[in-house]
Amino acid sequence: MVACCGLTASHDPRIETYLSRTGYSGGGGTNVAEIAKTLFNMTFSTLDEEQRQKVITTQELSQTWENKHHLVPPAVYSRRCTKETLDLSPHLPLPCNECLTVYKSRAFKNAIRRQKPSAKNYIHTNHRFRPKVLGEIYALSVGTKELIEEQSKKSPFVRYALGVLQGKYDDKVFEGLTKAMLIRNEKEENGIGLQNFKYSPAYDEFMNIMRITSPSAYRVLREWFPARTSESFR
Ligand SMILES: [Zn+2]
Structure with missing residues (x-):
């Protein structure tokens, strides 16, 4: 037996696209609308902040898969992954049965079917799907902290640089x-x-x-x- 390789691009190239598109740590499970109805008998949009957070936590705990962006290659694992799979060397190992079940699920098929959004649309990505802490750690490690921090956005140099990158100027x-x-x-x-x-x-x-x-x-x-x-x- 070897460690389960999870679902990677070698299993389906769309998995790589999916992982590069989402900042979320997992997926699947019960949708927020349903949870809001069960817990509060209300629609998600009418909940107050505290209720919303409860729904989001419940949704997160109900997820059926985990996104492991940091692995090489990046992989998706079932929350119930058996951690082991048959050693098929020299061929690529197959994901364990639990991971394969995720792959076959409708929720996962829908998730990997979506196209990668353009850079412009990333700006409008739902805040909930942007893990703030991870974003800050990432910014520190790649040295872009100065560019991202609110304070530096006031700097004319940073604003000019961003403007050039966005093609705003023609001088x-x-x-x-x-x-x-x-x-x-x-x-x-x-x-x-x-x-x-x-x-x-x-x-x-x-x-x-x-x-x-x-x-x-x-x-x-x-x-x-x-x-x-x-x-x-x-
Ligand atoms: Zn597995």
Whole structure:
């Protein structure tokens, strides 16, 4: 016998998509509407916060499978997994019967059938399905804490960076300047200059116009901003 491998992408590629889409720790079980009716004889949306939390806890405990995002490969296990399965080496091991039962269930089939949402839709993902604590731990480990913390969102630099990533701006000259400044600082940290750096075309053109308009102003400009030498334009 070997350890049950659970349900992974090698069993069904859609499992990988499902796990990359959901932040939830499991699935299946009784739906919240039904639990709200049983516990309070009310619809979920009319419950107060405390009642809602009770329903959510009950739902979580009724789940039939667990999502183990952190395993390699990421896997889904039945809550009743027998933990062992037959050793079929050199072939891939089969999940245990309990895990296979989850795979065959209608709830799981529905869960893995859904398409991965676009990045935009992630923003609107139900808060309940976003484990806050896990998100914070993840942010710490990948070094994006500064970007995510509320305080830093007030920083114009973070706001600008986010705007660029979201394609909000169309200022190629300024983008070229930011890029050149950034690369120059990075190179300076490593003790190298901007030789062979390829300026972005819009920025380069802007600088050339400045040079033609006023060579002396261009010299002053070059003391502050990264730009080619006058000679290199010829
Ligand atoms: Zn199993």
